Amino acid sequence: GAGVSQSPSNKVTEKGKDVELRCDPISGHTALYWYRQSLGQGLEFLIYFQGNSAPDKSGLPSDRFSAERTGGSVSTLTIQRTQQEDSAVYLCASSLQGSYEQYFGPGTRLTVT
């Protein structure tokens, strides 16, 4: 079946602009995670959605970052007033409820110039 999809695959933006990154999880997966991976680093947890429950936003690095998930499926991560330190690969993962085994999308490489 179809895996996790993300768009765009690459995004180059100027400092100060807003960007939106999209994630489409595996059908039937109720849990959705966003991570950030800087060059040569591990994954940094950003936010977690589970069904219709309130998201766990404890990993968002600043109030410039926000995310929503519509209809329990597609999610959008928004970064406002981008900074150069936001440059990274943003990864989305989904899992079945209660499984915790996460399946990752291909990621969006964000470059802020």
Add this chain to the structure above:
Amino acid sequence: QKEVEQNSGPLSVPEGAIASLNCTYSDRGSQSFFWYRQYSGKSPELIMSIYSNGDKEDGRFTAQLNKASQYVSLLIRDSQPSDSATYLCAVNSNNFNKFYFGSGTKLNVKP
């Protein structure tokens, strides 16, 4: 102290040898442990999950967990050049929603 620690490597092993990858974690309340493989420029791919103390085998891979020592490892038997990648250890936090990833160990399997 980082929540999950891994030796960055690179770990070099000859083809056919056993590769041993190690990970320590700080949260004693952690319940779920995972190993992911990440090829250069690609996203992480789940290899193994382990939830109980002891060993869990899946093909050439064996995960080992010791909660008392807060230690989890991955053994790869009969290593192949195609196993060359970065291996990420992931541990859930006491808040089950949140996962911490190590920065990964780079494995090179030499033909």
